[in-house]
Amino acid sequence: MGFHIIIDRRKDRWNSVKAVLLRISEFFPGIIHTVYVLRPASFLQKALSEVSSKLFKEEFRFRVLVCSSVDELYEHFDRSQLTPDLGGELQYSHSEWIQQRIALEKFSTLMRDISTKLDEFMHEIVDCDMGNDPTQTKELLDCQESRYNALKAELLSATSQGEELLTQVRKPNLTYNIISHVAAVERLLVQLDETEKQFDSFWHKHSMKLNHWLKFRTFLLNFKQMQATLDNHLKTACDMTEVGETANRVDDLIEEANNFEKMCNCDLDAATVVIEEGEKLMQDPLSSVDHIESKCEELRRTSALLIEKIQKRNLLLTKARELMDRIDKVSQRVDDVWLMVSVKRATLQRAATKPARPIQSVPPQSAARDVTLDAPAVQ
DSSP: OOEEEEEEOTTSOTHHHHHHHHHHHHHOSSOEEEEEEEOOSSHHHHHHHHHHHHHHGGGSSSEEEEESSHHHHTTTSOGGGSOGGGTOOOOOOHHHHHHHHHHHHHHHHHHHHHHHHHHHHHHHHHSSOOOSSHHHHHHHHHHHHHHHHHHHHHHHHHHHHHHHHHHHHOOSSOOHHHHHHHHHHHHHHHHHHHHHHHHHHHHHHHHHHHHHHHHHHHHHHHHHHHHHHHHHHHHHHHHOOOOOSSHHHHHHHHHHHHHHHHHHHHHHHHHHHHHHHHHHHHTSTTSOHHHHHHHHHHHHHHHHHHHHHHHHHHHHHHHHHHHHHHHHHHHHHHHHHHHHHHHHHHHHHHHHHSOOOOOOOOOHHHHHHHHHHHSOOOO
16 A cells, blocks of 8 residues: 555656655655656657666665556556546646645644644633632633633634635546545544534533532622621620610610611521522532532521521510500509599698688587477477
8 A cells, every 4th residue: 555656757857857756755745655757758868767777776665667658657557547648537737736735734734723722722721720709700701701702713714614615626527636635624624523512512511610610609608798797687686685764765676676677687588599599509410519508507597596586676675665555554543643642632731721610609508408309209
């Protein structure tokens, strides 16, 4: 297996043949099986070739066959494999082949460059620090997503260029050389498609991981902020021990407790949202369930304790207000009784200050008569 090369030197000098063979031996990128040399047609050059060919055939790692005429080539090649200048039927344009080969090499180089960029990008983001701050993680995600979109655009552009190149080289009545270009472009397009799929799959997994990390760090940040807020509310609730000494003071404390409860309810609703986010996050296979569950349970415990403190405070103030109402009623009754006593005492005092009427003296006889008249008759 290897390449078969035909060197046409019919219109050239024999001295250039050895130089061509040396260059082919040194720089040809493939394995050479045989080189066929059509020697010069002039009498003198033929004579030189007969002598020289015997001298340098052994200098090369491939076979060198010197042909006197084109007819000798037909012993080794079919006419369909030879171009018209060699009496064959193979339609071949060397300039067209060169242009297509240049375009193919450019496309191949473009693919290598894109592949290098993809490898560098994937190695970089795999080893990157995702950060502990949600803001930092979000910036990292946006930056990497922007780079992914740019590389994705380059892949799509390369695919478009490859399809356009394939359209240019794929023509009716293709020769073997042009068919090899078509096969090469198709092979590169298949590789490009596989590369794009692998890149998309890698990015999908990485972006899912990074988005999950962002949600997890956001949850932890919200948990810390919410826990600190509830702890402050709990401390405030524990410090609210005054019950008031008057009804007005109790009313002020009740209003204060109601406002405090409204503020706490807003934060308790926010804590419930954080807990729900944690429960949703635990459904992700990437999550550390135990860690998230412990945070959610801590929020539930603190929330329940705060609600209990608020309820006890409200109940205490309600009872204090009821007690004040009873005290006020009793005080009102005492005031009424005291008023009645005061009025009675004032009446008695006024009566005591009036001058007494003089006592009239009764004569004894008149008194005895009156007694006799008044006595009942004795039967």
